[in-house]
Amino acid sequence: MKPLWSLLYCASLLLSDARATYHLSAGDPQLIAAQSYAQTRNNGRPPTRTLNPAKTDSQCRSRPLDLVFIIDSSRSVRPGEFEKVKIFLADMVDTLDVGTDATRVAVVNYASTVKIEFLLKDHFNKPDLKKAITRIEPLAAGTMTGLAIKTAVNEAFTEQSGSRPRSRKISKVAIIVTDGRPQDQVEEVSAAARASGIEIYAVGVDRADMRSLQQMASIPLDDHVFYVETYGVIEKLTSKFRETLCEVKVEVVQVDPCKCEARLAFQKQTQAAIQQLTAKLADVSGRIERLENMVGRV
Numbered sequence: 001m002k003p004l005w006s007l008l009y010c011a012s013l014l015l016s017d018a019r020a021t022y023h024l025s026a027g028d029p030q031l032i033a034a035q036s037y038a039q040t041r042n043n044g045r046p047p048t049r050t051l052n053p054a055k056t057d058s059q060c061r062s063r064p065l066d067l068v069f070i071i072d073s074s075r076s077v078r079p080g081e082f083e084k085v086k087i088f089l090a091d092m093v094d095t096l097d098v099g100t101d102a103t104r105v106a107v108v109n110y111a112s113t114v115k116i117e118f119l120l121k122d123h124f125n126k127p128d129l130k131k132a133i134t135r136i137e138p139l140a141a142g143t144m145t146g147l148a149i150k151t152a153v154n155e156a157f158t159e160q161s162g163s164r165p166r167s168r169k170i171s172k173v174a175i176i177v178t179d180g181r182p183q184d185q186v187e188e189v190s191a192a193a194r195a196s197g198i199e200i201y202a203v204g205v206d207r208a209d210m211r212s213l214q215q216m217a218s219i220p221l222d223d224h225v226f227y228v229e230t231y232g233v234i235e236k237l238t239s240k241f242r243e244t245l246c247e248v249k250v251e252v253v254q255v256d257p258c259k260c261e262a263r264l265a266f267q268k269q270t271q272a273a274i275q276q277l278t279a280k281l282a283d284v285s286g287r288i289e290r291l292e293n294m295v296g297r298v
Contacts, residue, residue, distance in 0.1 A: 064102045064170055065103045065170065065171050065172070066103075066120055066157065066170050066173070067104065068106045068107070068108060068152050068157060068173070068175075069092075069105070069107045069108065069174075069177070070152055070176045070177070071178075072110060072176075072179060072180065073085075073111050073136075073138035074110075074111040074139070074141060074143045074179075075141050075142075076179055077179055079138065081231035084235070085177055086134065087235060088234045091235055091238040092175075092238055092241060093105060094126065095242045095245070096245070098123075098124065098125060104124070104164075105120065105123070105129055106119050106152075106156045110144060110151075111139035111144070112144055114144065116151070116155060116156060118132045120156065120161055120163055143181065143183050144182070144184050145176070145182035146182055146184040146185050147184055148176075149190055152193075153192070153196065153198065157196075166197070171199065173198070173200075173201070174199070175201045175203065176200065176216060178204060178205070179204070179205040179207055179231070180207060181208075182209070186212055199224075200216055200224065201217060201226070202217040203226045203234070204225070204227045205227075205228050205234060206230060208227065213227070223244065
């Protein structure tokens with residue numbers, strides 16, 4: 001009997017490891033917990049503000065970034081709410097060390113169409129960046145988030161547009177702000193963007209679809225997915241991003257999608273094999289128990 005119980009113990013360990021692989025499945029509390037940040041800590045209403053291009057704030061000098069904001073300006077975003085988004089962008093610019101050899105910033109605006117408002121190579125100081133932000137106008141209609149991400153990858157995160165060569169080891173970051181459900185596919189294009197070395201943060205507002213935010217964002221999701229109930233409190237995320245983007249991080253390691261798919265396939269095969277083995281062991285255990293009962297009656 002001892003070898004049997006040892007085998008059962010090993011199988012249970014392998015099964016637990018295989019199940020751990022799927023901790024990002026839909027409905028997992030860890031996925032939904034990302035939205036609690038605003039609900040538990042950001043319920044206050046900030047004072048009314050307007051965007052002042054001349055005003056500057058504290059900054060972080062820990063690491064340079066190639067930072068691209070991808071902002072939703074579809075019909076559901078009212079003019080006053082869009083101004084809140086622009087103030088959020090300006091606040092974010094204030095927190096960063098902006099410059100040619102420091103952090104570079106670009107903005108991609110989208111609705112049913114996509115418009116690159118300015119590129120990473122266009123502005124290298126805060127006043128110019130904030131003036132460019134004040135000139136952004138909503139596009140209205142549609143929510144083609146997948147197209148916006150693809151455009152950012154192909155046109156904003158390129159050396160021709162001001163993104164620095166991979167040899168410079170500059171972190172590439174995209175921050176997506178949206179209040180709706182994408183009208184196109186975001187999962188595959190987001191996976192391709194992450195595989196190319198882009199770290200994605202997804203900020204959902206009001207009616208934003210949490211599942212889509214999770215599909216777009218990098219992992220761990222708790223660190224890359226945020227939710228606020230209204231545009232009126234989106235500015236409060238600035239302090240959270242200040243903590244996150246000002247940290248000194250290790251180099252982003254490129255992941256070969258083929259290796260990931262092969263590993264996932266292996267893990268699924270392993271899980272299936274463990275399930276079959278568990279069923280067989282249960283059957284064997286049942287037979288042994290019946291034999292023991294028969295022996296006991298003799």
